[in-house]
Amino acid sequence: MNPVFTRVPRDRMSWSVLVAPLLALLLSTGLVLVVPSSTASAAAAPSCRLSRTLVPSCPGALSGAFIAPHSGESPAASVSRFERESGRRASIVHYYYRGDRLFPSTAESRSLRVGSGRRILFANWKPDDGYTWRQVANGAADGRLIREARHLRQNWNYRTFLAIHHEPENEVVAQAGSGFTALDYRAMYRHVVKVFRAQGASNVVWVMNYMGAQKWATQPWYDQLWPGRSYVDWIAFDPYKTAGLGGQDGGFSTLVNQYWGATSWRGAYRWARQKHPLKPVMLAEWGVGERSGDAGWKRDFFRGIAQQLPKFPALRALVYFDNDAADIAGNVSIDTTSQSLQGFRSFVRSGAVARIG
Template sequence: MISHPRTARVLRPTRMLAAVMLASTLLAGCTTFSGKGRDEYNRAQGEQPGADSSAGASASAKAEPPYDVRSLLQPAKKYLGVAADGAPTKMTGVADFAKRGGKKPNLVEFYSAWGDQYESQLVQKTWDYGALAFIAWEPFDASLKDIASGKEDDYIRTYAKSVKSLNLPVAISFAHEMNGFWYPWGSKKATAAQFTAAFKHVHDLFDDEGATQVIWVWSPNVVNPMPKVKLKPYWPGDDYVDWVGVIGYYAATGPSTYKTLYGPTMSQVRSFTKKPFIIAETAAQAGERKPADIADLFQGTAERSDVVGLVWFNFDKETDWRINSGPLSEQAFKKQAADPNFGFDVTKP
């Protein structure tokens, strides 16, 4: 478990789907959204000219079609992601990571607290940089029970409408590490049934609002610290999840290989779904073993066709997880990141 940093945030006030979808567009798989959600966008394409009265709108303009995220779900190459200090509010940490790592990341993760508005500017800024935004949405200020029961619907709908309005792809991980005991939505303070009900309810409200630009990420912690907490009861179902975002770090003690760190979790997951994995949060603790850990992470990810990439937690927090914690670590990361299997243009996957 890592205590996550927060980006500066705005406190609560409170793009293509064609009409005819060719088979070739389906090669990357399907999103979890229902036909109803997609129909919302088909109807939007038929809006009458002039319906948008905002300044400068062309009288003959048609509604912009929704961003179709399917090509981003299982791309031919793998994501090279990062969570970096201050990003994406300030991209200096991402730029430094890219310089030291020898390659620009194409996915940037940041953390958003429940009650925050959808941070459209940060998602846009990330996209303009050439990366997909990945938001870890943390419900600190609302219980899973209340979310599932509808008490937070106004907030969720407002958030979903903003996602739809921006019309850029975004990955969202709701209530990550739910199988752990360290968060208020975790195993000690909430049940698996409450988690799945809340996850499904949030997804359904986005669907209802037609916010189909989301890649939904279900993100358990690796099961090693709590082997008795089984994952299947926490599974919302294939209709609700696009990526399985496994979270696990190479620490000084404990599992130290890809197989022992991620294997038990992936084996459990494969017993109930074939959805692709992404290593949603990882890094290696500073020390003599770190260069080997970095190599193991990249090579393990490269060898598995069902893992779409990784996200490196590039912080000096609690311990120095940064790729530049030592010269050999930085050198190892740069060597592994040079693998052409990692990194691609998310705007043209």
């Protein structure tokens, strides 16, 4: 089914309002309405709606991806290819931006359209390009912020995930005055949110996107990155299961809570639930590589998600990183082999994925 996302703040009309009069007419005239059993089951199922902050009301997580385009592909063509391969519509399409480039572009807007509805844009933006975090917090990039806020309000007035400078941990310079302390990051994030709100960009759903790696999470300044409850709608992490990133032992549960050794840190999901229990959690990037000597490992990893996801009730969005040449991670595309693709198809068609639209 095509996911449908309406323009803010229009409400969708209940399907029953449209169907009930037609059904009454058919019954009154003695006509018999024959509905295939699969359609009848779908019609009887409760509608899965999205909250103001894009949390699905039904079980499972929203599914989507960053899709690295093949040579010569437009954004729309790359999304269509990904969906053909995976066998399911993507609810979220993830793009990365920096600096003055306004988003989404016209070409990207086309990739987000699904008939009369829309896929959800997940924009990951570094507004500090050319500035320190402290300079942005102090207003140096306000012209850039205002232009983007107005662009989103006027040209893409749909609910949009927006992360501000994702994975800041490995860029922190802890010395006071560096412009890149954890507190400088927090101040920058808050300032961006304030400017957007002042410009009336009420369609933005704010994402705090951590790397979520133990190396940084155990630093004394880690908690200082947090912008504050009123500035964050979702918490996100970027875990991988590859030989070069995180290792390849265990299944989906170990991806969500990667950690090692004797430490107070027991994984990103546990940290989020302990520190910020009211916030939904997403994997803003996640990728799985092939395991040397085990041709079916990646397929089985994908297949196991449906059984393991219920252990993580706050995990409401899974945004894959579909790239055959990712930095460090390598080839984590969904179709590294036919078996891998088979496993991914099993995952997106399972109860792990929220059925919206």
